[in-house]
Amino acid sequence: PAAVAAYLLHYGMTEYDAFVGEHLGGPDEAYQHYTLEEMAQGTFQPLNVVILRRRKGEDVPAIRRGFGFEDAEFHQRKPEKGLITKREVRVFSLSELRLTERSIVWDIGAGSGSVAVECARLARYGQVFAIEKNEGDLANVEANKIKFRTDFPVIHAKAPAG
Numbered sequence: 678p679a680a681v682a683a684y685l686l687h688y689g690m691t692e693y694d695a696f697v698g699e700h701l702g703g704p705d706e707a708y709q710h711y712t713l714e715e716m717a718q719g720t721f722q723p724l725n726v727v728i729l730r731r732r733k734g735e736d737v738p739a740i741r742r743g744f745g746f747e748d749a750e751f752h753q754r755k756p757e758k759g760l761i762t763k764r765e766v767r768v769f770s771l772s773e774l775r776l777t778e779r780s781i782v783w784d785i786g787a788g789s790g791s792v793a794v795e796c797a798r799l800a801r802y803g804q805v806f807a808i809e810k811n812e813g814d815l816a817n818v819e820a821n822k823i824k825f826r827t828d829f830p831v832i833h834a835k836a837p838a839g
Contacts, residue, residue, distance in 0.1 A: 678727045682717035685729075688826050696728040697721060744771050744795045751791045752820040754813060761789045771795055779803045785836045786810075790818030797827035805829040808839045 678697045685693060691713060698708040699722040711719065716727075745768040754760050762770070770792070776782065780800040784793035787807035797805040807818055807829060818831050832839050 678711075678716050678721045678725060679719055681727055681729075682711075682713045682719075686713050686717055688823055688828070690826065692731050693729045694732055696730070698726045698728075700724050701726060744768065744799060746791070746795065746825075748791075750824075751789050751794070752817040752824070753789045754811075754817060762792050767792055767795060771799065776800050777803070782806070783808065787818055787831070788814055790814075790821045790831070793818070793829055793831075794821050794825045794827050797822075797829050798825065806832060808832045808834055808836055810835040810839075 678695065682695065685691070693713060695711045695713060695716050696708065697711060697716065697719075698706075700706050701708070703724075705722070707722070745764055748761055748764050751761060774780075774782075774796075776796060776799045778799075778801055780796070780803040782793070782796040782800060782803070782805045784790070784796065784805065784807045787793050787809040788811075790807055790809075793805050793807040805827075809815060809818060809831065810833070812833060815831060815833055822828060822831075
């Protein structure tokens with residue numbers, strides 16, 4: 678439960694409260710409601726169940742569906758802003774890839790991670806890997822992962838070795 682809470686908090690998914698049941702049906706049965714912050718700091722028995730409930734009326738960041746986000750919506754390298762796969766190229770490329778929900782994608786030379794982010798949103802049950810050789814770009818990829826609530830490994834390496 679603590680790892681689940683830490684994960685959700687990392688991605689800014691603070692609109693949830695949690696219920697944790699431990700050793701349900703057994704002599705040591707325990708259960709309690711938690712905020713994510715409380716659950717992230719907690720210690721739990723290994724046999725447990727976590728139920729997440731989104732709070733009513735809680736503001737959730739409005740991230741539109743589909744793909745083709747504006748370039749300005751992505752964190753980018755500065756002062757060389759603009760080193761990003763342009764929206765029109767991303768839209769065309771993503772359309773031509775014909776990704777399914779279970780596609781596997783390697784974004785080699787991820788830069789800002791804009792392609793990887795959009796692929797992760799389309800292939801939500803698949804896998805996306807972002808490879809970037811420039812250490813300075815890794816922070817932008819991570820920031821974009823969080824902003825767009827996507828999760829994929831970012832590999833700091835140079836292709837093809839990485």
